[in-house]
Structures are given as structure tokens and as C-alpha cells.
Amino acid sequence: MRQRRAIPRGLRRGITLRMVAPNAVTAMALCCGLTGVRYAIAERWEWAVTLIIIAGILDGLDGRIARLLRGESRFGAELDSLSDSIAFGVAPALILYLWALHAMPKFGWIFALAHALSCALRLARFNANIDADEQPHKSAGFLTGVPAPAGAGLAFVPLYLWLVTGEDIFRAWYVVAPWTAFTAFLMISSIATYSWSALRLRKRIRLEAIAVAGLLAALLITDPWLTLLALSAVYVATIPFGIMSYARVRRQQQSKAAA
Numbered sequence: 001m002r003q004r005r006a007i008p009r010g011l012r013r014g015i016t017l018r019m020v021a022p023n024a025v026t027a028m029a030l031c032c033g034l035t036g037v038r039y040a041i042a043e044r045w046e047w048a049v050t051l052i053i054i055a056g057i058l059d060g061l062d063g064r065i066a067r068l069l070r071g072e073s074r075f076g077a078e079l080d081s082l083s084d085s086i087a088f089g090v091a092p093a094l095i096l097y098l099w100a101l102h103a104m105p106k107f108g109w110i111f112a113l114a115h116a117l118s119c120a121l122r123l124a125r126f127n128a129n130i131d132a133d134e135q136p137h138k139s140a141g142f143l144t145g146v147p148a149p150a151g152a153g154l155a156f157v158p159l160y161l162w163l164v165t166g167e168d169i170f171r172a173w174y175v176v177a178p179w180t181a182f183t184a185f186l187m188i189s190s191i192a193t194y195s196w197s198a199l200r201l202r203k204r205i206r207l208e209a210i211a212v213a214g215l216l217a218a219l220l221i222t223d224p225w226l227t228l229l230a231l232s233a234v235y236v237a238t239i240p241f242g243i244m245s246y247a248r249v250r251r252q253q254q255s256k257a258a259a
Helices: 009-012 017-041 045-069 075-100 109-130 148-155 157-165 173-188 203-222 226-257
Strands: 142-144 192-195
Touching: 017 045, 017 075, 017 148, 017 157, 045 075, 075 109, 075 148, 075 157, 075 173, 109 148, 109 173, 142 203, 142 226, 148 173, 148 226, 157 173, 157 226, 192 226
Parallel strands: none
Antiparallel strands: 142 192
16 A cells, blocks of 8 residues: 655645735735835836835834744745845835936946845845854844845935935935945944844833834824934934944953853
């Protein structure tokens, strides 16, 4: 009698139902990023940037949904990295090129490639270290470099300024190109940046934090470009403090280890 070959449980079940929701959100983020390129081709820059921002919001939700439903998987992690590379690397690079960098003689495309490549390299570094035992930044509650969604948001700062002021100087390639290179460097750098896990609110100001979050949502609806510009400025301003905070935490850890 022919015996039935045993199939590993994980392969037999495939993707469980609880894994579908977070992976669907990740796919939505990817599609939003690519749709932003479509609007950039039509020179509808507001919609192009808006869709990248929506992709960033969806990217922040998929992991939390996966943890809530206990639907984490290697498939989801790989899909998330692929989505981030496209939505926050390739799509913003194409939008910036179509908006301003195409006017740069010879090297405009190189700067666009720098953004996309830096995003891919950052994600590859993250995937390579995901199972590493020694991760100094992660163990201290920090990130290594600027995350891909934040890098994409920062890369659009000249576009925010252009939308707010209408001044063509912010669309000039000699302004956009250096800023694009700077944000690309931030993504692949080894500097310590704050993560959500590193932020701790005191009990006395939790209601105030909720109020600020509500007002921030209202500001994003009322005046999105000026609000995004202010958020970008605040984020860049926190980078030196993140570096100093990480150095202090490392000194404390080393002192405890020595003791």
C-alpha cells in the first residue's frame, strides 16, 4: 500500500488566516508607494507625496497588527523589507528625479539612485543582523541610522518647502541634490537614533501627550506640508541627542559590566 509522505506542518498550512491581515497592510503600503510614482509622472506632486506618507503610516501599522494577532512570520518580514525598499527607496527616488533632479546635468539620476540604493543597503543590513546575538543599538533601545520611512519623509523636505512657499529655489537641483545625498547618508550611517521603545513618557504628562497627538492629526489635515516640515525639523534636531543618549547608555552598560 502506498504510504503518504509526511509534509512539514508549516508548509502544509501555508499562510494562516491571522497572517493575512498584517501582510495585506504591507502590500497596501507597497502599492501606495508605487502609486505615488504614477501621480509624479502626471506632475500631481501633492498626491505623490501624500501616498508615500500613507505608505509610512501603513508600514507602522503592519508590525503592530502582526504582534496583536500573533501573526509574525519570516514571510511577513521578507515582504515588509521588500515593500520598504520599493515604497521608501525606489518610489521617492523616482519622485525626486521627476520633480527636480532631472534638471541636473549628467548626475541627477545618480543622486536619485543614491537614495534608492541607501534604502536597500539599510534594509539588507537589518535583515543580515536580525538574528545576531550582539546588537548594541537594539539592546539599548535605539536604531542604527535613520529608518527607511523617516528617510523618505526627510528626503521630501525641499518639496515641502516648495509646496509651502511656492519658491522655485527649493526645486533647484543644487538644493535638492545635496539634501538627497545627506538623507541617503543618514539611512546607511551607523549613528544611533531614537526608536519608539527608547521613548518613555512620565505618568504626569500622558494626557498632555494624547492631546498633542490629537492636535497633530488636526494640523496634518489642516496644513499638511507645513506640519510635515516642522516634524522633519524636529526629527533632525533629535539626532544629536540620540547620539549623546546612546553614548551615555553605553557608558552605563560598560560600567555595570566592569563592576
